[in-house]
Amino acid sequence: MSKEPILIGRPPLLRQTNAELLLRLLRETGPCSKADLVRASGLSAPTVTNVVAHLAAAGLVEAIGEGESTGGRPPDILRFRAERGCLTAAEIGPSSVALLVVDLEGRELAQARIPFTWESSSPKAICELIGREVRAVLRSLKKPPEHLLRVVVSVPAIVDMKAGVVASLSKLKDWSDVPLRAMLSRELKCPVDADNDTNLAARGEFARGAARGEKNFVFITIGEGVGAGIFVNGKIYRGARWSAGEIGYLRVPNVSRENPTIHGYGRLEKILGAPGILKSWRASARSSQSRLKVKHATDVFDLAAAGNAAAKRILRQKAGILADVVLDLALILNPGLILLGGEVGNHSGLLREVKGLLAGSEFGVISIKLGELGTAASLWGAVAAGLDSGIAGLLQPAKVAV
Amino acid sequence: MRKGQSRSRHTRGRSSSSPDGASAAVPLLELLREKDFKSVEDLRKGARLRPHEFEAAVGLLERKGMVERTNGRVSAQGRRPESLQIRAESGYVAAVDIGGTNLRVVIADITGAIVGKWTGSTVDASSPGKVVHLIQKGVKQITQQTGVREDSLLAIAAGAPGVTDSKNGVVLLTSYLGGWKDVPLGKMLTDALGAPSVIENDVRLGAVGERWKGSARGLDNFVFLAIGTGIAAGICVNGELLHGPAFAAGEVGYLVVPGTSEAGVREGNPGALEAAIGGEGIKSQWRQVTQRMHGEAMGDLNATEIFDRALVGDEEAQRVLQNSARILAHAVYNISVVLNCSHFILGGGVGTNEILRDAAENVLRAYTEPAQPQLYLSSLGPEAQLIGAVRLALDAAEKHMGIRA
Numbered sequence: 088m089s090k091e092p093i094l095i096g097r098p099p100l101l102r103q104t105n106a107e108l109l110l111r112l113l114r115e116t117g118p119c120s121k122a123d124l125v126r127a128s129g130l131s132a133p134t135v136t137n138v139v140a141h142l143a144a145a146g147l148v149e150a151i152g153e154g155e156s157t158g159g160r161p162p163d164i165l166r167f168r169a170e171r172g173c174l175t176a177a178e179i180g181p182s183s184v185a186l187l188v189v190d191l192e193g194r195e196l197a198q199a200r201i202p203f204t205w206e207s208s209s210p211k212a213i214c215e216l217i218g219r220e221v222r223a224v225l226r227s228l229k230k231p232p233e234h235l236l237r238v239v240v241s242v243p244a245i246v247d248m249k250a251g252v253v254a255s256l257s258k259l260k261d262w263s264d265v266p267l268r269a270m271l272s273r274e275l276k277c278p279v280d281a282d283n284d285t286n287l288a289a290r291g292e293f294a295r296g297a298a299r300g301e302k303n304f305v306f307i308t309i310g311e312g313v314g315a316g317i318f319v320n321g322k323i324y325r326g327a328r329w330s331a332g333e334i335g336y337l338r339v340p341n342v343s344r345e346n347p348t349i350h351g352y353g354r355l356e357k358i359l360g361a362p363g364i365l366k367s368w369r370a371s372a373r374s375s376q377s378r379l380k381v382k383h384a385t386d387v388f389d390l391a392a393a394g395n396a397a398a399k400r401i402l403r404q405k406a407g408i409l410a411d412v413v414l415d416l417a418l419i420l421n422p423g424l425i426l427l428g429g430e431v432g433n434h435s436g437l438l439r440e441v442k443g444l445l446a447g448s449e450f451g452v453i454s455i456k457l458g459e460l461g462t463a464a465s466l467w468g469a470v471a472a473g474l475d476s477g478i479a480g481l482l483q484p485a486k487v488a489v
Numbered sequence: 490m491r492k493g494q495s496r497s498r499h500t501r502g503r504s505s506s507s508p509d510g511a512s513a514a515v516p517l518l519e520l521l522r523e524k525d526f527k528s529v530e531d532l533r534k535g536a537r538l539r540p541h542e543f544e545a546a547v548g549l550l551e552r553k554g555m556v557e558r559t560n561g562r563v564s565a566q567g568r569r570p571e572s573l574q575i576r577a578e579s580g581y582v583a584a585v586d587i588g589g590t591n592l593r594v595v596i597a598d599i600t601g602a603i604v605g606k607w608t609g610s611t612v613d614a615s616s617p618g619k620v621v622h623l624i625q626k627g628v629k630q631i632t633q634q635t636g637v638r639e640d641s642l643l644a645i646a647a648g649a650p651g652v653t654d655s656k657n658g659v660v661l662l663t664s665y666l667g668g669w670k671d672v673p674l675g676k677m678l679t680d681a682l683g684a685p686s687v688i689e690n691d692v693r694l695g696a697v698g699e700r701w702k703g704s705a706r707g708l709d710n711f712v713f714l715a716i717g718t719g720i721a722a723g724i725c726v727n728g729e730l731l732h733g734p735a736f737a738a739g740e741v742g743y744l745v746v747p748g749t750s751e752a753g754v755r756e757g758n759p760g761a762l763e764a765a766i767g768g769e770g771i772k773s774q775w776r777q778v779t780q781r782m783h784g785e786a787m788g789d790l791n792a793t794e795i796f797d798r799a800l801v802g803d804e805e806a807q808r809v810l811q812n813s814a815r816i817l818a819h820a821v822y823n824i825s826v827v828l829n830c831s832h833f834i835l836g837g838g839v840g841t842n843e844i845l846r847d848a849a850e851n852v853l854r855a856y857t858e859p860a861q862p863q864l865y866l867s868s869l870g871p872e873a874q875l876i877g878a879v880r881l882a883l884d885a886a887e888k889h890m891g892i893r894a
Contacts, residue, residue, distance in 0.1 A: 245859075303734045315827075319731065326726075326829020327710040330859045336826045338819045340747050411745045418741050419722070419827050421733025 105130060105138045107477045110147065113167040114192055114474075120154050120162035139165065146171045147191075147478070169194065172236040172478065173228075176469030177217050178284065179242050181258040181311070184217055187466040188224050191236070193474055197224050208259040210270060218274035235277050236478055239469035240267060241284040243312075245330045251281055254329075282472060284465045285332065286323045288428060288458070289316025291468030296459040297426050304424040305416050306458065307334070309409075309432030312356040317420060339411040341404070355412070359405060360384075361431050367404070371397040388436040406440035413441060417453045428458030513538050513546035514892040518555065521575040522600050529558075529573050547573065553890050554579045555599060575600055581637050582886055583628050583682070584878030585647035586691060587611065587620060589665035589718075594627030596637060597879045599886070601701075605631035615666040621677045628682060642684045643886035646878040647674060648691035650719075654736050658688040661736060664719075685889045687881045691874045692739065693730050695836050695867070696723030698877030703869040704834045711832040712824055713867070714741075716817075716840035718768045719759070722824060742767070746819035748812065762820055766813045768792055768839050774809045796844040814848030822853065825862040836867035 105128075112127050113119070119127075125135050142148040149168055153161040169192035178185040183202040189195055201220050203213070217240075225232060244262070245254040251268025272279040282290075289306035292298040298306070302321040308314050315332035317324040325331050335356035357363050361384035368387050372379065375397055381387055390398035413425055427438055438457055445453060460467055517536050526532040533543045550556040559572050577598040586593045594607045607627035614623055624647070632639050651663030658675015662668075678686040689697075696713035699705040705713065705725070713723040722739035724731040731738045743760030750761050764770045771792040779787035782805055790798070798806035825831050835846055843866065850864050867873055887893035 317827075319726070324726065324828075327831070328829055328860060331827065331829035333826060333829070333859055336859060337823050338747055339823075340745055340749065415744055415746075415823055416827060418737075418744050419724070419739065419824055420731070421735055421738035421740070423734040 102138060102141060103477070105134060106142055109135065109138055109142065110167060110478065113148065113165065114169075118151060118164050118166040120164055122162055124165070167192070172234045173225075173230060174236060174470060174473040174478075175221055175224075175238045176466045176473065177221075177238060177240045178465050178469070179213060179240060179256075179259075181243070184213065184220070185466060186217070186220060186224060187463075187470065188221075188228065189470050191474070191478055193470050196228055199224055205260060209261045210265040210267065213259070214267075214270045214274045217271060221275060232276070235275065237277060237473045237476070238271060238275055238279045239287075239473040240271060240279065240281045241287045241465040241469050242267065242281060243284045245333070246281050246283050247329050248280075248282065248325065251279075253281060280472065280476065282469070283314075283316075283329075285314035285316040286325070287316075287466075287468030287472060288460075288464035289318055289426075289468065290323060290471050291460050291464040291466070292426055292428070292458050293318060293321075293468075294471035295467055296464060297456050298424060301424045303420070303422045304426060305332070305420060305422045306426045306428055306464075307409075307412070307416075307432060308429035309359055309427070310361060310429040312360050313412075313429075313432075315416065318422075319420070334412060334416070337412055337415065339408060339415065341408055341411070355408070359408060359412075359431075364401065364405060364431065367401045368398070371401065384431045385434050388431075388434045392436045402436060402440055406437055406444060409437070410441050410444040413445065413453065413455065423454065425453060425455045426458045427455065428461075428464055430462065433457050433461060512894070513542045514549045515887060517543070517546045518550060518575070518887070518892070521556065521573070526573075529571060532573060549892060553892060555890075555892075577602065579641075580643040580886065581641050582643055582879060582882035583624075583645040583684075584875050584882050585624050585627075585645065586694070586874045586878060587647060587649050587666070588691075589650060592620065592623050592627070593875060594624060594631065595875050595879065596628065596631045596635070596642075597882075599643070599883065601879055601883060603879070604637065605635045607631050611666060617660075617669060617672045617674065617677065620666070621674070621681050624678065625681050640683075642682060644685045644687070644882045644889060645678055645682055646687040646689065646694075646880075646882035646885060647678060648689055648694040648874045648878050649674065650691050652735075652737050652740070653688055653690040653693075655687070655689045655693075655732065658686060660688065685885050687885045689730075689878075689881060690721075690723070690736070692721040692836075693723040693732075694875075694877035694881065695869075695873040696725050696730065696834075696877065697880050698869050698873040698875070699834050699836070699867060700725060701880045702876050703873060704865045704867055705832070708832055710828075710830045711834060712739075712821075712828070712830060713834045713836055713873070714821065714824075714840060715837040716766065716768075716835065717837035718763075720744075720763045720767055720820075720837075724824075724828065724830075726828065726830065741820065741824065744820050744823065746816060746823055748816040748819065762816070765816050766820075766839065771795060771809060771813055771839065774812060775805070778805045778808050792839045792845075793842060796842055800844055810844065810848050814845060815852050817845065817849040818852035818856070821849065821862045821864065822856050825860065829860070831860045831862045833862055833864050834867050835864055836870070836873055841866050841870060 108128055109124055112124060121135055121139060125132050139148060147168055148165050150163040151166045152164055154164045169190040172191055173196060174189050176187040183200050186199040188197040199220060203216060225235060242253050244256045251266060253265045253267045256262035267281045268279050285308050288308055292306055298304045304318050306316040313335050315334045317332045335354055337355050364384035364387055368381050387398045388402055391402040427433060442455055458464055520536050526535060555576055557574050557576050577600045580599045581596050584595050590612055592609045592611050595603050596605045597603045607630050609623045609627055611620060649660045649663060650665045652661040654661050660669050660672040660674050662670055675686045675688045692715045695715055699713055700708060705711045709728040711725050715721055720742040722741045724739045742763040744762040749765045759767060775790055775795050776786040795806050795809050799810035821833050835841060846864050846866060853862055869876055
């Protein structure tokens with residue numbers, strides 16, 4: 088490494104693209120030689136040499152000894168230094184912030200969940216909270232602050248990804264058009280991305296969950312509300328104004344009858360979400376004077392599985408509405424897979440019922456499964472998004488000695 | 490930027506396999522197709538090309554015989570042509586719309602201008618072999634009438650009324666034409682006509698046509714919703730057609746919305762949405778409404794006649810119109826919610842009915858969250874598919890000639 092790397096093409100951008108490519112290869116295949124990288128990347132040998140020198144100077148790659156010779160001088164085996172930095176995924180929920188800190192290979196280093204009250208849920212307070220807790224976690228990991236290379240935040244709201252602005256978070260204080268990316272980036276002094284929680288959950292299932300290898304799928308989440316994360320050709324599909332998949336607005340049959348309002352239709356999420364399910368249960372329990380206590384929406388589904396007639400009716404009715412939603416999504420997008428997730432949606436009883444209903448239609452061929460990552464899907468999606476958006480560019484190489 | 494990166498990645502130190510000037514040649518050709526330029530310099534500026542890029546692109550198009558320059562002159566910067574013309578007659582493409590009853594063929598020159606048309610019937614000739622034969626016949630007739638040489642045919646694009654694997658040129662499934670299954674139409678056409686071919690679903694072709702020359706000009710995100718006997722959507726997102734892994738994206742004839750029948754859909758029957766507001770669906774609404782109000786069904790009217798009656802105050806017709814408009818509005822709204830896309834072009838015999846559009850728009854006024862869908866009528870009407878096919882055929886020709894990536 089005694090030479091300044093030669094600039095290639097349109098220098099900074101091109102080198103960065105090549106650097107990301109080589110890093111990805113190293114991450115995916117594990118330690119290998121330069122010749123391996125040349126073969127796998129399609130880059131020329133001088134380019135690889137150059138970029139590797141650049142990456143080594145930045146501390147992202149190191150030689151770990153000699154490999155097997157195929158005749159000449161044995162090649163150096165290169166290794167990706169995942170410990171060179173870390174990423175943090177943060178998830179802002181209605182009453183707590185969850186953190187997941189990983190190394191540059193996406194291996195978990197630490198997790199934390201910090202509750203907050205509504206009074207201390209303003210954008211400023213939340214940013215300070217995240218800043219404080221992230222710094223504390225880094226200290227406990229004995230990592231210097233500059234090792235934090237990127238933070239990806241998940242929010243249950245529509246996010247303008249270009250501007251880094253969160254549109255509205257009704258459950259928290261003063262969250263309307265919040266420039267979260269800029270605020271957090273100032274607080275943590277590192278690049279920050281903010282994204283919608285459902286989109287990130289889909290991203291997580293794609294990276295390491297039930298949608299691995301499926302480039303076209305829809306992740307439907309049902310919890311307090313409902314939403315869908317849409318993947319088209321291996322990428323999150325966001326729509327013209329960042330709100331693709333806001334299926335809480337969908338109008339499907341059988342919703343009106345249950346919740347007649349002036350406008351004729353209840354919002355889908357009021358029916359399918361946890362409060363809607365509990366409401367249905369209470370209404371039915373009142374009329375049948377049932378004494379069964381139910382705390383969570385999924386308890387109703389569990390009761391249905393155990394044979395409770397009222398619970399079975401509710402499950403069948405909710406599944407009927409969900410089946411219509413699934414059908415409409417499938418017709419519009421033709422995905423290869425539909426995943427159910429979220430605290431309520433991730434239930435095998437619900438899945439079975441929906442599958443049964445769709446099997447009777449011409450579109451019984453739609454493949455529907457449960458998500459595999461549960462409530463951690465968004466955090467892992469944030470990790471994947473952070474790793475994919477590139478790390479080589481975040482590190483300025485130490486001055487290479489001439 | 491992208492192009493530069495990807496090319497450098499694959500060149501491995503040797504010269505690039507993609508011909509010089511290719512990246513600029515396509516937009517240049519597009520500009521030449523669109524309008525006249527006062528001077529060559531205006532054209533260069535219009536294309537936003539640097540002199541050397543412009544020269545490379547013009548050189549390439551010239552070598553392919555697609556443009557002609559006159560009054561060449563030598564200056565300090567090199568040869569700069571005085572005038573540059575697209576050579577319309579340098580090549581032709583064929584575009585085909587295969588319908589359940591009609592088969593239409595047009596031939597266009599490389600500017601996209603249609604030079605000849607031919608229409609045949611698929612009623613007694615619906616098998617793939619016979620359809621290809623019909624297309625061959627149509628192409629021959631047009632070439633004979635117009636004097637276009639058959640060997641100047643650069644590419645052919647055909648739209649099929651069914652699920653179509655556009656990647657491999659295979660018609661996977663149609664309910665028309667006596668039901669095609671896995672027909673390698675692309676290969677059959679290439680064999681028959683000796684030119685590269687593209688096969689696409691007819692409604693997606695409509696979307697391509699509207700984006701090129703119709704109501705969706707310049708839009709990257711819109712939905713072309715065709716409502717005739719059947720209903721389907723050609724969806725364009727981020728400037729690309731949405732196909733889905735099984736090429737069935739936009740088959741919204743089966744969509745369920747409030748007001749559509751809740752009876753399960755059986756194979757072979759029209760889908761829920763089609764059964765409600767497809768051409769036949771509206772007819773059957775009329776029969777039901779008049780039956781209910783008069784004890785017997787009143788004469789068979791088609792959708793246009795029913796909506797015309799509604800406009801002059803006919804009560805039964807207004808019921809049908811309002812019900813259809815509500816269902817259409819729900820369908821449009823649901824598609825717009827899923828895709829977060831608000832620009833809808835309505836096509837097809839029923840879809841282009843202005844009375845229905847106005848009534849549906851009225852319903853949508855209350856649907857402001859998250860975004861209110863906007864309804865526009867197709868400006869190309871029944872030509873949308875053919876114009877879309879011309880566009881895809883031109884793209885295919887450019888690809889084949891090595892000037893399009």
